[in-house]
Amino acid sequence: MTPQDARTRHWDVIVIGAGMGGGMAARRLAEQGLSVLVVEKGPRGYAQEQQELDETMSDPHARRIRGYWPKPVQATVNQRQMRFFAPIGCGVGGTSAFYAGTLERPERHDLEDTAEIPHPTGGWPVGYDAFTPYFEQAEALLHISGTHDPLSREAPSDLGPPPEISAGETAMITEMRADGLHPYRQHLAFRNLPGCLVCLGHKCPRKCKMDGRSAGLEPALETGNAVLLENCDVTEINYDTRSVTGLTVVxxxxxxxxxxxxxxxxxxxxxxxxxxxxxxxxxxxGCANSSDWVGRGLMFHLNEVFALWPKRHQRFEGATKAVSLRNIYTVDGARMGMIQSLGLEVSFNNIAAYLARLYDRSVLGRIPKLRYLTNIPALVAAKVLGKAKVFVGILEDLPYPENRVLVDADDKEVPSFVYSLPAELLHRRQIFRRQIKKTFKGYRTMLMGQRPELNYGHPCGTLRFGRDPETSVLDANCKTHDLDNLYVADSSFFPTSMGVNPSLTIAANALRVGDVITSRLKTR
Structure with a gap:
């Protein structure tokens, strides 16, 4: 559809963005019979494309046509300015088309104030039980497979059977259980079709990996009720005192x-x-900003990447996302996070790419000619690490008003933010690192980084929902407090980041928002 055609219609709903949240919201709305226009900055892409999200490509046009965000991020972290290409998608499926392989449920204390683990904000305005049916629906639509977490107090999810794993990984799980740990098969959004390519870190050409494109927007378009307007920039939301009156797009x-x-x-x-x-x-x-919380409360997760070697009688073969553990999800009431296998081989190429990303975000990042020197420690590391398996611990972040998104004065297309690592997060990180070593004391382990590593693929919290209009942007239904017809369906709504990957909660909430809007339209 062309913009000329789109502007001649009055749509029931316009969805801005076609990532995990936008795609799943559009699907729910379209399947309820509503007319939906999805406006996406990037391209629809091609069914058979399989490229990775390349953070080294710098040409804006080349990046945009491949579904990457065209401009580098302008970030100030701990008062140090950085400019780098973040892992952000720009096209149908958004970032989820490249990643989103792991979709795990949060725990009850992530959303609620519990006797054992108090919630730092008093709890989300919508509790775990209210989210449960939407977690279940999202897991079904996204074909989540895996096994039940043995430490969970909740009823088991109705997950599909996980894919087969190697004998070495089976032995690893068995050995971990014998050591008193509680591994389970990671919850993955794969249909596990014959010949599955296990598309971790790149687009899936077979509709096997489920993401905002394959599980969201494409089914929405198939209903005939949704239409996509691609390569279209929304530059302004127009509004009066009560509601949005239109979108200005280019x-x-x-x-x-x-x-x-x-x-x-x-x-x-x-x-x-x-x-x-x-x-x-x-x-x-700005729009919907009477509270002055728009853009504030920015959170990421901290990644703690570590290598785990097999015991002498074992072998770890291949690179799969087979295992998750929540043995140190909390420690003495302190909020930590889950541990999961990362799905990477300990190879020169992967280590070099990891070190190059760290270089780009360091003070030396302004000297790109020296970037190739990271190949030297990568060669050494590949030889030393050998047959190790790569795991990552995801440490929960918490919201602070000074950590916030800004509008770049020179180029509004540039994502810009300021972020300072709070002392309490750094303290929890030290506990987390010690606990990782303690948890795997029967294995040889190596923590891969000394400095805190923000997970720039997990931004959240910048339009938090809450009960109080003075300290939140959205109400419990993710409608803006200020405007009666504007909703949010991405990770912006999170009041806290939780200790799990965000994608399942984004998808579940997008379905919930779709139901809220449908109910309003059908009862008018």
């Missing part, structure tokens, strides 16, 4: 206005608040 250099009854913002935790802040013609503070 397509092929021409400006248009699009209209709907309801609007769903799903441009990502860095993109959604930026668009609201840019929409400042009516209010200098």
């Amino acid at each position: 397509h092929a250099g021409v400006t248009h206005t699009l209209n709907a009854g309801y609007y769903v913002l799903a441009a990502g935790a860095l993109g959604s608040p930026r668009l609201l802040l840019m929409s400042d013609r009516t209010n200098p503070k």
Whole structure:
């Protein structure tokens, strides 16, 4: 559809963004019979493409046509300025088309204040039981496979059987259980078709990996009720005192206005608040920002990557995302996070890519000519690490108002944010690192990094939902407090980051938002 055609229709709902949140919301709305227009900055892409999200490619046009965000991030972390290409997608499926392989449920204390583990914010405005049916629906639509976490107090999920793993990995799980650990098969969004390519870190050409494209937008389009407008930039949200009145978009250099009854913002935790802040013609503070919390509360996770060697009588073969553990999800009431196999071979190429990313985000990143020197320690590390398996611990982040998304003064297309590592997070990190070593004391392990490593693929929290309009942007239904027809369906709504990958919760909430809007439209 062209913008000229789109602007002649009054849509039930316009969804901004076609990632995990936008795709799943569009599917739910379209399957309920509503007319849905999905506006996506990037391209639809091709069914058979399989490229990775290349953080070294720098040409904006080349990046955009491949589904990468075209501009580098401008970040100030602990008062140090950095400019680098973050793992952010720009196209149908968004970042989820490249990643989103692991979709794990949070635990009850992630959302609620419990007797054993108090919640740092008092709890989300919507509790675990209210989310449960949407977790179940999202797991079914995304074909999640895996096994039940033996430490969970919740009823087992109805998951598909996990794919077969190697004898070495089976032995690893058996040995971990004998050592008193509680591994389970990681919850993965793969249909496990014959000849599955296990598309970790790149697009899937076979509709086997389930993401915002394959499980969200494409089924929405198949209903005939949803239409995609690709390569279209939303530059401003127009609004009056009560509601959004339209969107200003630019397509092929021409400006248009699009209209709907309801609007769903799903441009990502860095993109959604930026668009609201840019929409400042009516209010200098930006759209839906009476609380001054738009863009604030930015969270990531801290990654603790470590190598784990097999015991002498074992062999770890292949690189699969086979194992998750929650043995140190909390430690003495402190919030930590889960541990999972990363799905990477300990090879020169993977180590070199990892070191290059660290280099780009260091003070030396301004000297790109020296970047190739990271190949030397990569060669040494590949030889030393040998047959180790790579795991990652995901340490929960918490919201602070000073950690926030900004609008870049020179180029509004550039994702920009400031972030400082709080002392309590650094303290929890030290506990987490010690506990990783203690948990795997029967194995030889090596923590792979000394400095804290933010997971830039997991931004969240910048349009938090809550009960109090003075300290949150959204209400319990993810509708903005200020405007009656504007909802949010990406990770921006998180009040806390939880100790798991965010994708399943994004998908579940997007389905919930779809139901809220459908109910409103059908009862008018």
